[in-house]
Amino acid sequence: MLNPCDSGFLDALDAALPARTLRPAEERYLREPRGRYLGQAGAVACPASTAEVATIVKAAQAARVGVVPYGGGTGLVGGQVMSAGPAPLILSLERMNRVRAVEPAGNVMVAEAGCILADVQTAAADVDRLFPLSLGSEGSARIGGLLGTNAGGTGVLRWGNMRDLTLGLEVVLADGSVLHGLKRLRKNNMGYDLRHLMIGSEGTLGVVTAASLRLFQRPARTGAAMLVVPSPEAALKLLALAQARLGEGISGFELMAGQGPRFVAEVLPQVRQPFAQVPDWMVLIDLGLIAALDPVVELEALFEAAAEDGLVSDGVIASNEAQRAQFWALREAIPEANRLIGAVASHDVSVPLAAIPAFIERATAALAALGDMRINCFGHVGDGNLHFNIFPAQGRDRAEYEPIRAQVIETVHDLVAGFDGSVSAEHGIGRLKTGDLERYGDPVALAVMRQIKAALDPRGILNPGAVLRSEVRGGRRARVAPTHPRSRARPCLFGEGRAGGERVGVFAAR
Amino acid sequence: MLNPCDSGFLDALDAALPARTLRPAEERYLREPRGRYLGQAGAVACPASTAEVATIVKAAQAARVGVVPYGGGTGLVGGQVMSAGPAPLILSLERMNRVRAVEPAGNVMVAEAGCILADVQTAAADVDRLFPLSLGSEGSARIGGLLGTNAGGTGVLRWGNMRDLTLGLEVVLADGSVLHGLKRLRKNNMGYDLRHLMIGSEGTLGVVTAASLRLFQRPARTGAAMLVVPSPEAALKLLALAQARLGEGISGFELMAGQGPRFVAEVLPQVRQPFAQVPDWMVLIDLGLIAALDPVVELEALFEAAAEDGLVSDGVIASNEAQRAQFWALREAIPEANRLIGAVASHDVSVPLAAIPAFIERATAALAALGDMRINCFGHVGDGNLHFNIFPAQGRDRAEYEPIRAQVIETVHDLVAGFDGSVSAEHGIGRLKTGDLERYGDPVALAVMRQIKAALDPRGILNPGAVLRSEVRGGRRARVAPTHPRSRARPCLFGEGRAGGERVGVFAAR
Known part of the structure; x- marks a missing residue:
């Protein structure tokens, strides 16, 4: 079990860090963009160096205090906010916002995790290069969070997602050790690719402190x-x-x-x-x-x-x-x-390209059978990625749809699964979709993820409850077994989950 | 400790498999392309289905028998041959050579691990698409081996390496369970990316049985x-x-x-x-x-x-x-x-693009100081990847260079490391470069690799001794520690390694 981030822990940590590294958890760190959710935290740590991050994580591991890595706070699946369980320490990378190196000749940049995406784009443009990741929140989103969620956006069709744009990482692991992997190489087959394991792991396997990023000709x-x-x-x-x-x-x-x-x-x-x-x-x-x-x-x-x-x-x-x-x-x-209109439910899904027309047609028909709703379907169709968002009929309030919201989501996600698609195309799992991962993910893959989490973060201090639900840790872990049946349980979309488990809270608003 | 693949094990396994799945280990399975090395094996298993692969691996795990996954046998770092330790079972995917699906509209193909690269290229061309991986051994190399080593070749500059061309995998894990991950999606953020963990792991974390591959417009x-x-x-x-x-x-x-x-x-x-x-x-x-x-x-x-x-x-x-x-x-x-001339030593290295001229100049000068040699430098320079191969002076025999060969390799690799490069750009680690990984790799990364190997293959049956030396398993495992010192030991290039360890054998010829 984790311990809360209390004054005893904070006092000891404060003594090991420069003044003002630890700060009160202002409300802006506790809200997520869709606005109905409030997290909790004992404090916010704002380290200025990788060594300070290591000090913080090491202390948290020793004290069994949860650490929630925090970038720009723009994530849409609650990976950056924790509403239940012992209060964590929020670890904001905002002060680690240096571009350490720009090498136009080698088409590479080394940027710290706290760099804002727009600033990275500008730093590339300043040397007549392009950093092609582009998405709506680029004025706030930070490199660390973009890596944690393997962010996508509008440039994936040509240049790939965040994963494809990353050559190397510097990562602080759960025990405070530092993985020095800031290679600037296009080809490097030196053992297991830990870079790709960290990218998309949403801060649950390590805290990314810097990345070497690919640049392109403009x-x-x-x-x-x-x-x-x-x-x-x-x-x-x-x-x-x-x-x-x-x-x-x-x-x-x-x-x-x-x-x-x-x-x-x-x-x-x-x-x-x-x-x-x-x-x-x-x-x-x-x-x-x-x-x-x-x-x-x-x-x-x-x-x-x-x-x-x-x-x-x-x-x-x-x-x-x-x-x-x-x-x-x-x-x-x-x-x-969409935000101003107010969605009943939002979906970030992908299906094989050829299945897009059939998916849109069948999902539209299935929702029409559930009630009178407006559908706003848009997205990066070249990647098979649609944002399929559901809104109240003209003149009606979304509160009226509360009774059928879970059914709406399940209807859409079941259809996606039927087309062998993904119910998290580019936003990640966070805390919002842990139930979806259990329901729609491959059970063997899920068991491997749990094995890796247990091996790399045995005390479960890193972003507890994100990607993998915490409660499964400790006795009830799924095992890799050749005959592991595909779960037939109802989806646990909003932490309504299993008895005895840590409830994920009020992630009701998408 | 592992047990040998003996007649008792083979008899029991034979009863669980279709006739003629198990075969004698013909010499062609035991030789590697550079010709001086001979492996050993109790038998070769040639399964025709994923279920048969699962049966084989599960039996091997139960009996603690090593399994060496085998593709086209074209690997250059000995990942496919095991010369020491208890005789393993070679698991050849050659009969799993079906293209399961080709979807030109979605630019995707699902191919089994035993498909030969040239056949995959042809299957793509037949629907007016391109599968862009291209390398000298494409007439023999199979998809499983190309995935295991994250193969590169001449098309990486534009289309990326094998990793970048893969959308999903089907993998048999060490306990015989099957990871069903043949997604055909460009965007899929459903938890940790196990695909990229498996790619490049050289059969030490699982046996790839099929892959969904990206196709491109020709x-x-x-x-x-x-x-x-x-x-x-x-x-x-x-x-x-x-x-x-x-x-x-x-x-x-x-x-x-x-x-x-x-x-x-x-x-x-x-x-x-x-x-x-x-x-x-x-x-x-x-x-x-x-x-x-x-x-x-x-x-x-x-x-x-x-x-x-x-x-x-x-x-x-x-x-x-x-x-x-x-x-x-x-x-x-x-x-x-090169093969016909006969190399003193071959190197598959990469350095940051801008460092290439300085690397070539300094390596050439350093080798001139060691003796009279001819250097053949060629490669995929747009990826920073050079094959920097060393040959006897005109009229001299390579046996004369035996006394300085280790020094030649160390000189080149030390220079590569000094430029923050990689001593395995595209060939992998296999059994040839396990010492290089220990010497030049990040020690924290190496410790994480060992943790992952222990978690996913606790008995160490999958490709024993490849990527990570087997002897370190069992009591002497490196731990992740923040102050882990960078190894200063001499390189263990040819299994000359540590006392008490399993010697890797006669990998002298590059």
Whole structure:
């Protein structure tokens, strides 16, 4: 069992650290972005160096105090907040925000975990390079959190997710030892790849303190178009056509149902809309081309070819960077509009590319059978990743949907599982989806995860209850067994879980 | 301790498997490509299904018999052969060679571990797609071995190594349980990434039985050029210039010292040489472009721009696919020529890109101080990966170099380490480089690897002695400790290792 982060622990730790490293747990560290959830903590530690992180983690391990690593606080699955169990210490990397090195010739940067993504992008641009990870929260999200959740975003189609952009890591392990793995190598086969084990482990196996990141040539010319497509199926065919014509020149390919722009028009009327009449489906295609190719010419030719195949019916091509930025502003306004409208349930799912049209069709039909709801489906369709978010019917309140919310989520997730998809495409498991991991994940994989957690963090101090539920530790651990039956239990989406377990709290709002 | 794979074990196993699954250990399973090494085994198991693999591994675990997973037998670090300790069972995946599914619309293929790489490339081409992994042994190497070693090759610059090309895995674990992870998703953040833990673990954590692999659009137009560069530094500048002009259109960028083509001329005179006088340094640049770009035009323009900057002095541009194939035939003849000449020592190293010229210069000088040797330096310079191979001076025999061989290797590897490079860029650790991993690897990382091995394969039956030396298991395991000193021991390159340990045998020939 863990002990609370109490004054005895804090007094001893304070003596081992520079003044003002330990701070009161202000409320901003305890709230998560969707706004209904409040965590708890004994204090916030803000170390300025890897050695200080090691001191903190080592002390926490000795005292059996939970440590919640904290980046920008933008995570959407509660990985950064702990609402139940003994109060943890929040370990914020915010002061470790140095770019340690930038090597444009080697296309690599070494950045500390507390660096904000936008600052990393800027540091790359300052040497005429691109760090291509891009997502809505890039002005707040920090490298450590992006690594913890293997963040995705709009550039994955071309450049991959955070995992693919990382060459090496420096990590403080549960016992305070420091894994020095800041290699700047594209090829390195020196034993097991611990970098990829740490990335996506959401701070439960170690605390990332720095990373070496891949940089890229900046595309010489950029362009964008908003194209009206008759269906998601047509969007996929348009993507294949675009890839055949332009290869890796396609930097982004975002599908949007009309509901998204309509929500934006309703609550964010200052955002410009490309079409007078919002179409049912549209695609934002973004290009980054070499100097020899003109984006406008290529987009016009693509539009003509696609129109001949019946894949597009209308479109707007950006004639300058300002227009391109407007297109992206609309796309990026959708999550904020969703927040203002207020979702019944949100889903971050992926399915094999070819299954996207069938998934959207069947999920829409299944939800219609449950009640009158509005669906806002949008996302990184080139990656098979959709944000399939459910809202009250016009004029109705989301409180009315409380009785069916669990059923809504289960309906969507069961369909995703039926298509061999993932119920956490890019947001991670956090504390919100531990039940989903148990229900939909491979039971053998889950058992291996528990074995690894037990081996690397035997006292369970690192981000307790994230990814893997804490209660299973201690006697009830699933074993790897060849005949392990696939769980048939109902999903435990909101900590309603097993008897005797640590309840995860009030993660009701997605 | 492990038990030998003896007749008692084999008789019991035979009864549990279809007839002829167990076979005598023919010599071809016991030899490794560089030809001086002979392994041992009680038998070879050739299962036809994942269930049979599970039966075999489960029985081996129960009987504490070592299992050596076997792919195409092309590995260069002895991961597939075991010369000492109790005789293991070789587990060859050769009969599991089905392509289970090909989905061109989703750009994914599911292939069993026994599929030969060339067959996977062909299966992709049959649906107008590309599986881009490409290396000299592609006619023999199998998917399981390529995953085990995280194989690289010539396409890494553009498409990544085996790790980057894999979406999911099916793996039989040490207890015979089956990890069902054949996802076909580009984005999937459902807990710890066990796929990447298995890839590169060389069969020591599980036996891969199938993989879902990424496919790509085939470039519409291809082209190639052999360009004479004044120095490795100029080659790197040429690469940057080429990337700035052509972006991801560069599919390959191989550096070759003149020694390689001269060896080829000596022992493989039938291979065509592009230059009458072999230059000191040349680059093979390979393009895969969209239909709108003409490779010959782009290569001519690149040559002109590079010549203006003094980066190239001569060159040949392929005017058709046959000429392009000739260029590649020369590049691919180099390893065979090396084998025929007979190396003193071979090195598969990587350093940060910017360090390549300094590494080559300093390594060349340091070796000159040791004796009269010929150096053949070639490799995937865009990935920072060089094969830096050492040969006897003209007219001398490699036996004469026996007394200094260990010093040659240590000199090269110490320099690599000094540049923060890797002494195993793409070949893996196997049994040849376990000492290098201990000497040059991060000690904390090594301790974590041992913890993971102990957790996932507690009896140590999976590929015993590969990656991690077996003798350390059982009482002498390194612990993760914050003050763990970096080992200062001499390198144990050839199993000369620690007292009381299991000797790795006669891995003298690289």
